Amino acid sequence: MNKRNxxxxxxxxxxxxxCGNLSYGYGDPIRLLQEAVEHGITxxxxxxxxKNNMAEDIVGDALRFYKSKTCVATRCDIGTKKMQLRxxxxxxxxxxxxxxxxxxxxxIDLCYVAHMDIYVCVEAFAETMQQLMREGKVRYWGLLxxxxxxxxxxxxxxxxxxxxxxxSLARRNAENKLIAGLEKLHIGLVAACPLGGQEMxxxxxxxxxQIKQSNSEKQTAQRMTRENARIIEVVRxxxxxxxxxxxxVMLAWILQQRPWIVPIPGTRLRKRVYENIHAQAVDLTEYxxxxxxxxxxxxxx
Ligand SMILES: NC(=O)c1ccc[n+]([C@@H]2O[C@H](COP(=O)([O-])OP(=O)(O)OC[C@H]3O[C@@H](n4cnc5c(N)ncnc54)[C@H](OP(=O)(O)O)[C@@H]3O)[C@@H](O)[C@H]2O)c1
Numbered sequence: 001m002n003k004r005n006x007x008x009x010x011x012x013x014x015x016x017x018x019c020g021n022l023s024y025g026y027g028d029p030i031r032l033l034q035e036a037v038e039h040g041i042t043x044x045x046x047x048x049x050x051k052n053n054m055a056e057d058i059v060g061d062a063l064r065f066y067k068s069k070t071c072v073a074t075r076c077d078i079g080t081k082k083m084q085l086r087x088x089x090x091x092x093x094x095x096x097x098x099x100x101x102x103x104x105x106x107x108i109d110l111c112y113v114a115h116m117d118i119y120v121c122v123e124a125f126a127e128t129m130q131q132l133m134r135e136g137k138v139r140y141w142g143l144l145x146x147x148x149x150x151x152x153x154x155x156x157x158x159x160x161x162x163x164x165x166x167x168s169l170a171r172r173n174a175e176n177k178l179i180a181g182l183e184k185l186h187i188g189l190v191a192a193c194p195l196g197g198q199e200m201x202x203x204x205x206x207x208x209x210q211i212k213q214s215n216s217e218k219q220t221a222q223r224m225t226r227e228n229a230r231i232i233e234v235v236r237x238x239x240x241x242x243x244x245x246x247x248x249v250m251l252a253w254i255l256q257q258r259p260w261i262v263p264i265p266g267t268r269l270r271k272r273v274y275e276n277i278h279a280q281a282v283d284l285t286e287y288x289x290x291x292x293x294x295x296x297x298x299x300x301x
Contacts (some may be wrong), residue, residue: 001013001014001015001039001040001041001042001277001280002014002280004188004259004260004261004262005188005260006110006140006142006161006162006187006188006189006190006260006262007140007159007160007161007162007185007186007187007188007260008140008159008161008186010071010109010110010139010140010161010162010188012042012043012071012262013040013041013042013043013262014255014262014280015041015251015255015262015263015264015265015276015277015279015280016041016042016043016044016045016073016190016262016263016264017033017036017041017043017044017045017264017265017266017273018045018192018193018194018264018265018266019033019044019045019046019047019055019058019059019266020045020046020047020055020266021055021198021266021268022054022055022058022059022266022268023054023055023058023268024054024058026268027268027269027270028270029058029062029268030058030061030062031270032062032267032268032269032270032273033058033059033062033063034062034063034066035270035273035274036273036277037063037066037069037070039273039274039277040277041273041277042069042070042071043070043071043073043262043264044059044063044070044071044072044073045072045073045074045164045190045192045264046059046072046073046074046103047074047075048074048075048076048077048095048098048099048102056074056099056102056103057102059072059103060102060103060104060105061104063103064104067104067105071109071110072103072105072108072109072110073108073109073110073111073112073142073162073164073190074099074103074108074110074111074112075111075112075113075114075144076092076095076096076099076111076112076113076114077091077092077094077095077114078091078092078095078113078114078125079091079092085121085124088121088124088125089124089125089128092113092125092128092129093128093132096108096111096132096137096138097137099111100137106136106137107136107137107138107139108137108138108139109139109140110139110140110141110142110161110162110190111129111132111138111140111141111142112141112142112143112144112162112164113125113129113141113142113143113144113154114144114145122150122153122154122157123157125154126141126154126157126158127157127158129141129158130157130158140161140162141158141160141161142160142161142162142163142164142190143160143163143164144163144164144165145164145165145166146163146165146178147178148177148178148181148182151163151178151181151182151185151187152181152185155185155187160185160187161187161188162187162188162189162190163178163182163187163188163189163190164189164190164192164264165178165189165190165191165192166191166192166193166197167189167191167192167193167194167254167261167263168191168193168194168195168196168197168200168250168254169196169231169235169250169253169296170196170197170200170227170228170231171193171196172296175189179257179258179261182260183258183260186260188260188261188262189258189260189261189262190261190262190264191254191261191262191263191264192264193266194250194251194254194263194264194265195247195250195251195265195266196228196231196250200228200231200232201247227299227300230299231296231299232246234292234295234296234299235249235250237295238284238288238291238292238295241288242282242284242288244279244282245275247265247272247275247276247279248275248276248278248279248282249279249282249292250279251263251265251276251279251282252279252280252282252283252284253284253292255279255280256283256284256289
């Protein structure tokens with residue numbers, strides 16, 4: 001598996017694994033994660049503090065014996081606007097401690113600060129993160145769903161390693177300004193929902209009848225917009241042309257954008273982990289790249 005650097009020399013596999021939707025109720029997530037390591041994935045992006053979310057526990061259990069080979073990213077809670085600043089800093093520290101316990105690790109490799117209202121007291125959050133890094137509890141920090149202005153501000157207080165925002169063919173223009181800014185600041189982008197998220201892929205999978213879907217999966221598939229359905233069509237045509245799968249084309253498109261962007265596709269199926277990893281072997285020629293982007297540009301997003 002090829003490697004990529006986010007910011008500050010943080011090196012990881014060029015395709016990570018989005019672990020936010022893993023659950024003990026579906027398949028064998030432990031085996032899935034361990035096979036991902038065996039296939040060369042070293043970056044596992046998980047989620048903390050969501051109600052009933054088991055993602056951190058699963059990642060912690062599965063990677064317990066692979067710590068030296070793997071890096072884990074998670075989010076840190078910073079309380080709510082109603083709280084005093086002191087209480088919010090306490091919430092932040094508590095969240096990091098809870099994640100460390102669940103992950104069975106001494107250090108979180110990449111910790112994102114998650115809330116939109118970080119604007120209110122970005123200095124205090126950045127300084128606390130710096131402290132947590134000095135204490136060895138966090139290796140690198142990042143921002144989640146951030147716009148360029150907050151990235152610039154936070155980065156002047158303490159250098160950021162990565163921003164995690166949604167980025168895919170279905171959201172390809174939304175992040176252009178952010179990407180240009182990150183490039184100047186040498187900060188990496190972790191591309192969340194790189195396959196357009198569950199709505200987009202459920203529809204594709206539904207049409208392909210690849211797997212039996214639950215009622216809720218069928219409902220999300222039906223909610224997909226007409227624009228996304230057209231994007232899927234363009235992707236499918238390109239995939240047929242170059243002999244790859246649609247998911248591989250979507251990931252290859254992200255990988256070819258910039259060498260410091262790392263997609264984190266999520267899947268609950270082992271065979272798809274393997275399929276998605278092989279996107280790294282898909283290299284669109286200049287002709288294919290131009291044709292693909294021209295086709296995509298015909299469809300609004
Ligand atoms: N920053 C944010 O706001 C934000 C928002 C949402 C998610 N995230 C993070 O981003 C990560 C990825 O997001 P996501 O899983 O929601 O979206 P995604 O990676 O864009 O898409 C996942 C969907 O695609 C399907 N899929 C995966 N590989 C496939 C393949 N090769 N062929 C066909 N279908 C495939 C999955 O179904 P199966 O599981 O059935 O394979 C699932 O429905 C998550 O771990 C999450 O933590 C971040």
